[in-house]
Amino acid sequence: MSYQVLARKYRPSSFSEVVGQEHVLKALENSISQNKLHQAYIFSGTRGVGKTTIARVFSKCLNCMQADSPQVIPCNKCSACEEIKIGRHMEFLEVDAASRTGVDDMRELLDSVQYKPANARFKIYLIDEVHMLSKSSFNALLKTLEEPPPHVMFLMATTEVEKVPKTVLSRCLQLNLKVIPEAKIQLHLKSLLDLESIEYDEESIALIADSAQGSVRDGLTLLDQAIAHGNGSLNTEDVKALLGTIDQSYIIELVEQVVAGNGDGAYNALHKITELNVEYEQVLKILISVFHKISLHQQLHNNESESIQRLADNLDPQITQLHYEIALNSLGKFHVHPHPKQALELCILRMLAFQPMGEAVTPREEKKNLKISSSA
Ligand SMILES: [Zn+2]
Numbered sequence: 001m002s003y004q005v006l007a008r009k010y011r012p013s014s015f016s017e018v019v020g021q022e023h024v025l026k027a028l029e030n031s032i033s034q035n036k037l038h039q040a041y042i043f044s045g046t047r048g049v050g051k052t053t054i055a056r057v058f059s060k061c062l063n064c065m066q067a068d069s070p071q072v073i074p075c076n077k078c079s080a081c082e083e084i085k086i087g088r089h090m091e092f093l094e095v096d097a098a099s100r101t102g103v104d105d106m107r108e109l110l111d112s113v114q115y116k117p118a119n120a121r122f123k124i125y126l127i128d129e130v131h132m133l134s135k136s137s138f139n140a141l142l143k144t145l146e147e148p149p150p151h152v153m154f155l156m157a158t159t160e161v162e163k164v165p166k167t168v169l170s171r172c173l174q175l176n177l178k179v180i181p182e183a184k185i186q187l188h189l190k191s192l193l194d195l196e197s198i199e200y201d202e203e204s205i206a207l208i209a210d211s212a213q214g215s216v217r218d219g220l221t222l223l224d225q226a227i228a229h230g231n232g233s234l235n236t237e238d239v240k241a242l243l244g245t246i247d248q249s250y251i252i253e254l255v256e257q258v259v260a261g262n263g264d265g266a267y268n269a270l271h272k273i274t275e276l277n278v279e280y281e282q283v284l285k286i287l288i289s290v291f292h293k294i295s296l297h298q299q300l301h302n303n304e305s306e307s308i309q310r311l312a313d314n315l316d317p318q319i320t321q322l323h324y325e326i327a328l329n330s331l332g333k334f335h336v337h338p339h340p341k342q343a344l345e346l347c348i349l350r351m352l353a354f355q356p357m358g359e360a361v362t363p364r365e366e367k368k369n370l371k372i373s374s375s376a
Contacts, residue, residue, distance in 0.1 A: 006227075007220040010192055012053055013076045013085070015061075019188045019216045020180040021050055027175060028058050032070045037062075038173040040145055040154040042130070044161035045177030048215025051157035052128055054177075059092055059124045060084050062153060070121065080120060091117040091124060098129045103136035110144050113152050122153045130156040131163035138165050145171040179214025182206075188216060189223055193234070198227060200234040207239050250276070251286045252307045255294075258323070258348060259315050261355045266348055280340040284331045284347065291324040319354070326350045 012018045015025045024043070031037050041058075043051040060074035060081045074081050083089035095109060109125070117123040127133075133141065145154065145168065156172065158164060186209040193200050208226060212219030222243070223234075230238040240247075250273050257265035273283060290308070297303040297312040298320060312320075330347035337343040 006192055006196075006224050007217060010195075010220075012050075012057060013060075014073050015054075015057055016073075018050055018054060018057065020184050021054065021177050024054060024175045024177055027173070028054070028061075029072045031173075032061055032072050035069075037070070037153075039148045039150075039152060040156070040172040042156040042158065042161065042164065042169065042172040042174050043177060044158050044174065046179060046214065047159055048212075048217035049177045049179060050216065051177055052126065055126050055155040055157060056084060058155065059089075059126065059153075062122050062124065063089070063091065063120050065120075089120070091120040091122065092126070093124070094126045094128070096128050097132040097137075101132050101134050101137060103134060103140055106133065106137035106140045110140055113144055114149060116149075116151050121151075123151055124153045124155060126155045126157070128157045129159065131158045131160045138168055142167055142171070180216055181214075182209045182212075185209040185212050185214075185216060185219045189219055192220075192223075198233060201236055203236045204234045204239040207236070207243055211243050248286060248290070249307075251283065251290055252311070254348070255287070255290055255311060256307075258351045259311060261352065263352050266352060270345065270348055274341060274344075280344045281331070281334055283344055284327060284334065287347070288324065288327045288331060291320060291327060295320045295324060322354055323351050326354070 010017075015029065018025060028041075041055075043055055045051055057074065060076070061072060062070045063080040063084065064071045064074040065078040065080045066075035076082075076085075080089060084092050087094060093109065093112075100106070100109075113123070115123075141154075142165070144152075148154070154172070156164075161169070161174070161176075186205050189205055189208060190200070193205075204226065208219055208222045211222055226234055226239050226242050229242050250269070254266060254269035254273065257269050274280075290311075293303055293305075293308050294312045294315060295317070297308055298315075298317045303309060303312070315323075327347055330343055330350075334340065334343045337346075
């Protein structure tokens, strides 16, 4: 059986197939149906949330030749739709600004602006990672944006919209894409697996959607890897191995020992975790997420896990915040530690050092005494 990568096979061919971003799609659909097209659009948002995907679908809407005006739903059959899909349309120029930052590249590109498109409604420029353009490139672009010929359409995408000059932004309709909620990613992954008749379990899907961190593309890439890993099917153990995740119960045990102020217990729990050959950075991330869940539950009583509920009841909310900060701080400094394991150990030791109820006083007093005796 030949296997086609899911991300490519299920690339959205119209707006209805795009996951999330309803507010952006609505704005684009309205500009088509009400005939209020702008000449420059800028799509901003983190990686993998659908910026260029939406821009490509929009390009098909604009140039679809099935009717004599732009269409909210492209036909996906005419030569324009077909050619834009495979990136061969003569009047659809896709540029990666990251590799063509120089002003000569930009001038060369903009030279063609004045020529009317042949066999197409619009000449469309899709400039990806537009914030990478040099200052002079932006100036050249701005000149065109100030008086664009009516047949020209600029679609720009960027992960760092704050680096795009205000003068350029003010000439564009700015569309901010959001990260996709985990539940939506889960639904999407499940629907594709159903279409592919691939068996899965809920936990695998939840793990992948969590690791995707709001990006459908990352979710699909992970899903593809997991399917390859599991020889054509999905199972939790393979997915965990692939993602380098560990059972949250190990982390919960560790947190319970920390909360109890039990140093030996915490060290044993940590030892169990390190025996699993996991990535220490991943452990820190799960630790942060556990304290986040505890903290949320303390305020909102929204967690269904019994262990999180128990921890939330037993931990002072201020100490929860402190532990959260300590873990976050350890993650931030993770890469300066000569040994990753030390970063994790130090994080746990710090949490133990900041125990409530005065436990922390003793070691500090001892330290002071030690100082006095050593200086004496
Ligand atoms: Zn078409």
